[in-house]
Amino acid sequence: MSSENRDDIVNDQEDLNTETSNQETEVSENELTVEDQVLNLQAELDKEKDKFLRLFAEFENYKRRTGKERVEMFKTAGQEVMQSMLPVLDDFDRALIEIQKAKDKNLQKGVELISNKLRETLKSKGLKEMEVSAGDVFDADIHEAITQIPAPKDSLKGKIVDVIEKGYELGEKIIRFPKVVTGK
Template identity: 65%
Template sequence: MAKKDQNEETINKDINTEEQNTPVTEENAENQEVSAEEKLSEELGKEKDKFLRLFAEFENYKKRTAKERIELFKTAGQDVVSAMLPVLDDFDRALNEIQKQAKHDNETSKNEVVNELLVGVELINNKFREALKGKGLTEIETSQGDAFDAELHEAITQIPAPSDDLKGRIIDVIEKGYQLGDKIIRYPKVVVGK
C-alpha cells in the first residue's frame, strides 16, 4: 500500500506540474486583448489630444489673422491721409488770411471779390474735410486751458504761465492733431504753461 500511495503522489505531482507548465490559452488571450485594447485606447486618446490642440491653434490663427486684416483695412490709407494733413493746415491758414483781408478791405468791389473767394475756399475746405472724415480721420479736440496729457499732446515748448490756473495747462495750440480710427497719426503740438 505504501507503494500505491507513492504512485498516487507522483501522479498528482505530475498533474500539478503539467497544469503549471501548460499555458492557459483563454486567460492569456484575454490579457493580450485587454492590453491591446488599452494600448489602442491610449493611442486614440493621444491622437484626440493632438487633434484638439491643432484645432484650437488653427482657430486662434484664424482669429488673429482676421483681427490683423481689420486693422490693416482701418489704417490702409494712413500714409495718404498723413500726406494730406499739411494741406488741411494750409487750408486753415488760407481761410484765416482771406477772412482778415475781408475785414480790412473797405472797397466794395474788392471786398466783394474777397468774400466770393472766401466762400469758394470754404466750400473746397469743407468738401476736403468731409472726404477725409469719411475715411475715418477725426481731429483731436484741443483748446487753450485744457490739461496737458503727455500721451495725447506733444509739448514743443514751455513758457511761464500768465496765471496760476494755467500751470500745467495748454497755453496755445500750434498744430492740430488727428487720429485715423482709434490710432493717433499726428499729435497736437502745444505750448504748455509752467
C-alpha cells in the same frame, strides 16, 4: 482491467488534464493580450484626440489673430496717404484766416466749400481731428509739447496755453499728435 490498461487510462486522463490546463492558460494569455491591445489602442486614441484638439485650438487662435490684424490693416491702410494730406488741411486753415482778413466773401466761400469737402471726404475714411484747446490739461500721452512759457494766468500753469498744430486720429490710432505750448 489489466494494470497496463489502467496505466494507459490514467496517463490519458493526465494528458487530458494537462491539455485542458494548457488551453485555459492560452485563453487567459489571449484575454490579457486582447485587454492590453484594447488599452494600447485606447491610449493611442486619447493621444490622437489630444493632438487634434491642440491643433484645432492653434488654428482657432491663428484665425482670430489674423482676423484682428486684417481689421487693423483696413483701419489704417490709408495712413500714409492721410498723413500726407494733413499739411494740405493746415494750409486751408491758414488760407481761411488770411481770406477773412481780406474780407473777400466770395473767395472765402469758395475756399470754405473746398476745405469742407476735403475734410468730409477724409472724415468718411476714418480721419478725425483731435479736440484740443487752450486751457485743457496737458497729457504727454496725447499731446506733444513744443515749448513752455510762463503762464499768462495762474489757472494755466501745467495746462495748454496755445495749440500750434492740430492733431489727428485715424480710427483709434493717433497719426499726428497735437503740438502745443504749455504754461509753467
